[in-house]
Amino acid sequence: MMNLRFSHPYLKGKLRVASDKSISHRALMLGAYSKGKTEIHHLLQAKDITSTKEALQKAGAMITEDNGRIIVEGCNRQWKEEELFFDLGNSGTSARLLSGLFANTTKTYHFTGDESLQQRPMKRIIDPLEKMGVHFTTQNMKLPFAFSSMELQGMTYSLPVASAQVKSAILLAGLSAKGDTTVIETIPTRNHTEEMLPFFGGRVEVQEKEEHTEIQLVGNQELEGTELFVPADISSAAFFIVGAILTPKSDLYLMDLTKNKTRNGLVEVLLRMGAHLEWIPQENGLYQLHCQYSPNLKGTIVEGKEIPQLIDELPLLALVATQAEGKTIVRNAEELKVKESNRILSTATELKKLGAEIVVKEDGWEIAGDSLLHGGKVESHQDHRIAMMLMIAALLIPEPVFLTDEQAMEISYPSFMNNLQSVLYEEFMI
Ligand code: S3P
Numbered sequence: 001m002m003n004l005r006f007s008h009p010y011l012k013g014k015l016r017v018a019s020d021k022s023i024s025h026r027a028l029m030l031g032a033y034s035k036g037k038t039e040i041h042h043l044l045q046a047k048d049i050t051s052t053k054e055a056l057q058k059a060g061a062m063i064t065e066d067n068g069r070i071i072v073e074g075c076n077r078q079w080k081e082e083e084l085f086f087d088l089g090n091s092g093t094s095a096r097l098l099s100g101l102f103a104n105t106t107k108t109y110h111f112t113g114d115e116s117l118q119q120r121p122m123k124r125i126i127d128p129l130e131k132m133g134v135h136f137t138t139q140n141m142k143l144p145f146a147f148s149s150m151e152l153q154g155m156t157y158s159l160p161v162a163s164a165q166v167k168s169a170i171l172l173a174g175l176s177a178k179g180d181t182t183v184i185e186t187i188p189t190r191n192h193t194e195e196m197l198p199f200f201g202g203r204v205e206v207q208e209k210e211e212h213t214e215i216q217l218v219g220n221q222e223l224e225g226t227e228l229f230v231p232a233d234i235s236s237a238a239f240f241i242v243g244a245i246l247t248p249k250s251d252l253y254l255m256d257l258t259k260n261k262t263r264n265g266l267v268e269v270l271l272r273m274g275a276h277l278e279w280i281p282q283e284n285g286l287y288q289l290h291c292q293y294s295p296n297l298k299g300t301i302v303e304g305k306e307i308p309q310l311i312d313e314l315p316l317l318a319l320v321a322t323q324a325e326g327k328t329i330v331r332n333a334e335e336l337k338v339k340e341s342n343r344i345l346s347t348a349t350e351l352k353k354l355g356a357e358i359v360v361k362e363d364g365w366e367i368a369g370d371s372l373l374h375g376g377k378v379e380s381h382q383d384h385r386i387a388m389m390l391m392i393a394a395l396l397i398p399e400p401v402f403l404t405d406e407q408a409m410e411i412s413y414p415s416f417m418n419n420l421q422s423v424l425y426e427e428f429m430i
């Protein structure tokens with residue numbers, strides 16, 4: 001248990017937060033599929049990435065560290081020809097994307113995960129991958145499952161759920177399929193797979209039509225190893241963005257971020273609420289985000305196509321909403337129920353223990369603003385993003401906040417506390 005107590009805290013200085021989790025998973029996976037060597041700089045070091053790394057090693061890729069860089073010797077899409085067992089821990093991205101990447105295995109691959117991952121829906125990847133020729137053995141469309149295939153066939157598939165993990169699983173399977181694969185999405189989701197493939201020589205074309213986006217991938221492709229630099233993770237930066245805008249005197253620069261519109265929903269919504277945030281270009285093509293205390297935030301409505309652009313940041317947005325003037329409504333966010341915890345419930349339950357006024361809806365929340373939060377005992381629900389959101393909430397509260405299961409943050413951000421301490425200042429009142 002962690003005892004958090006701050007006296008007039010504020011965030012100041014410069015910080016490069018942890019590297020991007022989504023990009024780190026994909027860098028390892030595409031490197032493992034490729035022919036030759038991939039060199040990855042700034043790969044995220046966190047439990048979910050270890051799950052992907054160990055699975056790829058088991059399937060035959062050589063992954064080593066050399067002076068801070070990660071070197072992947074790819075298998076040229078020849079995964080190990082034997083029955084294999086994989087434990088993907090807590091990582092939904094590993095389980096779903098690796099099902100697509102390994103879909104061309106002729107031997108049986110068995111997947112399982114921790115208690116939380118075994119609850120998460122897998123029908124969303126099983127259905128399309130079966131259409132492509134993968135044979136799954138599963139009891140309830142969840143983990144554990146096993147799969148193998150004789151031959152994969154490309155297809156055209158319209159995503160029934162706005163999920164980058166489903167889109168990516170299909171594209172990764174499409175790489176070794178006969179014939180081309182097209183994924184159609186009506187609601188844009190994070191686009192890292194299709195953006196990163198060309199770095200490995202992958203042939204993929206993205207067409208933005210009026211009502212939807214089409215991602216067309218050439219079938220039966222070899223990829224070539226490459227060199228990659230992983231930027232900082234906007235979803236990890238989000239904790240510091242919110243910490244800075246909510247604490248008086250804060251003035252913080254977050255470094256090495258990308259300005260990817262499929263990931264920047266939180267910044268867009270906060271700007272609309274009146275936050276003092278500014279993108280500043282860096283010489284290396286990445287951006288700094290300058291974040292300052294923002295005393296006059298206004299409630300807002302977040303819904304529809306905006307939701308996937310900030311899906312992982314919604315628990316933090318709920319915290320911001322408690323401090324804004326007026327009501328905030330979040331709708332169409334039912335996907336939150338099937339994350340590492342049911343985040344509609346875990347967010348509301350824990351913030352209410354600290355004095356927030358939140359009405360839980362089927363697909364989101366109604367959150368009253370202007371709440372004076374108070375101390376209390378809260379829990380992470382074994383969910384990394386809930387643990388870190390609650391630590392940021394504690395910055396707003398003069399009384400102690402006791403947080404249990406805080407080690408959940410190691411899933412995406414083991415250095416969170418160190419990073420927080422490096423920019424945290426307190427004014428001790430006499
Ligand atoms: C991710 C996609 C999102 C996100 C997750 C990472 C990815 O999940 O919540 O943290 O890297 O593709 P969904 O695709 O299930 O929305």
